[in-house]
Ligand SMILES: Nc1nc2c(ncn2[C@@H]2O[C@H](COP(=O)(O)OP(=O)(O)OP(=O)(O)O)[C@@H](O)[C@H]2O)c(=O)[nH]1
């Protein structure tokens with residue numbers, strides 16, 4: 499006689515069907531209810547009105563993950579045509595006008611309505627008057643340095659991971675900043691150079707200093723002022739290529755707070771500047787704009803400013819990058835001696851030849867590279883005391899992961915509280931992981947359930963036998 503197969507009873511079939519329905523329902527709920535929300539973005543716009551230029555930066559970050567896993571990134575940059583904001587002092591309304599091209603340019607971006615609304619708001623505010631915009635303020639040099647440091651380390655993901663940080667070197671037109679974390683600095687020796695941050699649960703004590711008048715353009719004025727103290731009509735300048743010639747107006751040269759008090763009493767209207775192209779001689783002039791002798795602290799960089807020894811890696815941007823990139827000197831594994839040799843060779847190249855070789859480069863920039871290269875090397879090695887070893891830890895950078903290196907991103911992150919003081923909670927289970935776990939658990943539960951319905955095990959040995 500054949501025993502009835504217990505797996506084919508109506509009850510078992512019903513239970514199996516219900517079980518399958520339950521699994522499907524569970525998995526469906528898991529998939530639908532925990533579907534990631536449609537990614538929404540937030541936008542931030544920062545206008546950087548520097549001494550030599552104005553630029554508009556747009557940043558974007560996932561709205562749901564402001565200070566957790568999402569990273570803000572630069573989506574757009576627009577350089578405003580014309581000079582820096584101070585060049586509009588005589589006609590302020592033109593400053594507002596100069597921004598319009600950038601805003602119009604940004605509006606044309608194929609982007610969501612969210613950005614359109616942001617732009618509308620910016621446009622309305624900025625259009626009314628250049629000074630009615632509530633969000634505009636002058637950044638202190640210290641903030642400029644500190645936010646540059648935040649940008650560099652944020653983009654490198656060093657803050658979130660609590661890694662050793664990178665210092666920041668910014669060379670502008672009017673001022674220059676140095677910021678780094680030092681084991682030998684707790685702020686006690688010079689409080690005004692100290693900035694503290696608590697980011698992602700880590701405390702940072704940053705050394706930072708901003709040297710006003712030591713940006714590339716003002717440093718050049720200081721150097722020229724040094725050479726024109728006796729009010730001469732002709733100047734032989736080793737910081738310009740041989741054969742370079744230009745007529746320079748005395749009033750224009752001294753029309754800056756960095757040099758205005760040094761204008762010679764008796765001077766002609768203008769002087770003739772002729773390049774002689776000599777790196778060593780140029781360096782002597784550049785050295786003369788620094789004061790290395792006075793220091794009331796345990797150690798100083800220059801002009802009596804306290805500075806601990808430089809420590810760790812550094813990111814050098816803005817004019818550091820423009821100049822070193824043009825001179826093919828961004829590779830810092832090159833020994834300092836070789837860097838100097840290359841600069842010596844560049845400085846001594848006749849002006850005609852330089853112009854011939856770089857026909858597309860703006861003549862103003864081209865003429866300045868010998869001075870700028872010499873200034874950068876002197877500032878780094880004699881000003882900040884980088885040695886050949888620490889120099890090799892500098893990286894000349896323009897962008898990090900698509901975003902420009904500079905203070906603007908750090909400033910926006912701070913303004914929008916996007917970097918939390920404490921470490922964020924460990925990320926929740928990702929969606930795919932959640933679905934997989936629910937599915938596996940449902941199947942296992944079902945198997946367990948079916949097994950519990952099976953005839954008891956000893957039965958198995960007594961399977962129906964054919965007699
Ligand atoms: N060679 C070269 N120089 C540039 C270029 N763009 C800007 N500069 C110069 O580099 C210097 C620094 O530029 P920025 O960082 O824009 O300076 P800034 O923000 O206006 O100046 P600060 O107000 O002092 O911060 C200035 O002297 C600029 O004239 C470029 O593409 N090539």
Ligand SMILES: [Ca+2]
Nearest residue numbers: 548549670671
């Ligand atoms: Ca700047």
